[in-house]
Amino acid sequence: MEQLYGYRWNTSRNSHSYMNHSQTLIRLAIADDHQIVIDGLCAALKNFSHISISATGTDGNALLQSISEKPIDILLTDVMMPHIGGVELALEVKKKYPEVKIIALSMSGSGTLVEEMMGKAAIEGYLLKHCGIEELILAIEKVHAGGQYFQTTVLDELSKHLQLKKQTSDIRLTQREKEIISLMEKGCSNKEIAEGLFISVRTVETHRKNIFRKTGTNTVLTLVKWAYEHKIL
Amino acid sequence: MEQLYGYRWNTSRNSHSYMNHSQTLIRLAIADDHQIVIDGLCAALKNFSHISISATGTDGNALLQSISEKPIDILLTDVMMPHIGGVELALEVKKKYPEVKIIALSMSGSGTLVEEMMGKAAIEGYLLKHCGIEELILAIEKVHAGGQYFQTTVLDELSKHLQLKKQTSDIRLTQREKEIISLMEKGCSNKEIAEGLFISVRTVETHRKNIFRKTGTNTVLTLVKWAYEHKIL
DNA sequence: TATAAAATACCCTGAAGAGGGTATTATTTG
DNA sequence: CAAATAATACCCTCTTCAGGGTATTTTATA
16 A cells, blocks of 8 residues: 555656657646646646646636647547547547547546447547546557557447447337327326327327337336436437 | 646746745645545645655555654645545544644535535545646645645535525435435335335325425426435435 | 324316327338 | 338336325434
């Protein structure tokens, strides 16, 4: 537990040798909606002379502006951010600057987000904030060298999520059915739904029946829970 | 937007004068379940010579162990942490070392947590991670000087929460009623609830009726939503 | 101990829902 | 164009539930 005392990265930097791998300067941009995280990362990365921070920003727009003026090699970005989320930012950066590598640094590692970041934006790395600075450096170096770095826990979450998604996609709810589910979620009765959609109560009853059958539920409550779990709502 | 470039705290430290206030050494402990945040904070705080980091930990137990060996003045702790949460940690620290001041550094600032930290553990400060390093330093100095530091947004959230709580406390649900709500939330029918609690269906119906009346709801779904909002579930 | 609050139980009514059908009319897709 | 899918609509039955009562016993609490 010697790590817990003093300046952790000092001791660890002395006992490791990150800086031997490549001495080319890596120009980094950091996006995180928490200023304290940016400040902290900057301070921590200052100790590694082969990494320079070219831009930081607490929101996507500011960061996009910055990197349009100053080129970067790698973007290190949070995923859940207000206004412009990590996914949109990554997409935009990949579109404008295809040569820029992107590493996500997120709290959650929720399957949905990971899938979006990897599937839509084709990022090169995904780290959880639980990781230490050493692992971050490792990831940056690996990605900069043309590789990838994905934490195993992240990949596990992703595969779990994809599996759940596959199960859900087997259950094919129609657009109308989803519409009706969302009205049921709001607490509407069959009559109210019928009035809202300008259709007969009988039709709503049929849809309702089909929905329950497809989802394997039999009350509004369990259905709504199912819908939340499967991201219908 | 000049802040976005380079090492932000460098420029700002030059243009401010944090270190003029008190030159007594402040011994700080940091608890955060994200190692990267700890690493970052340590690196950032290293630039302030009147603050020394005596202990860090990604969970409460490790940190308690550390500070039992090395005295501290201020504990800077995250609130939502696995195993031992910020509230428990703060309580324990305040109990064992009443002279230690505590500042919470949290993501959420959700009213419930703020209330617990302030009400139960009587902490001296509460910051959101959106804040920058300057504000953190300010808070540390203020608290160390015997004062308090609570961000206005945090206080706003708290008062909103206390107001909601007051409204809820006017609605007095009995223990049995809460029990029945939680069974309703699980999707149980009146019959199932009656069997589960070894009481008559009639009794369940009565409770149900009283619950709906008290909460102003009239379906299971709206009731369950109400219960979530008011933290009954 | 007196009183209030909580938990128990029953009755009745009408509306709504769950579950079982069948069937016609778009609309999409191979 | 033919076949499949989606959306529409109706019928019937039986159960459950919401909402309106009243009333007894147990448990706190003043």
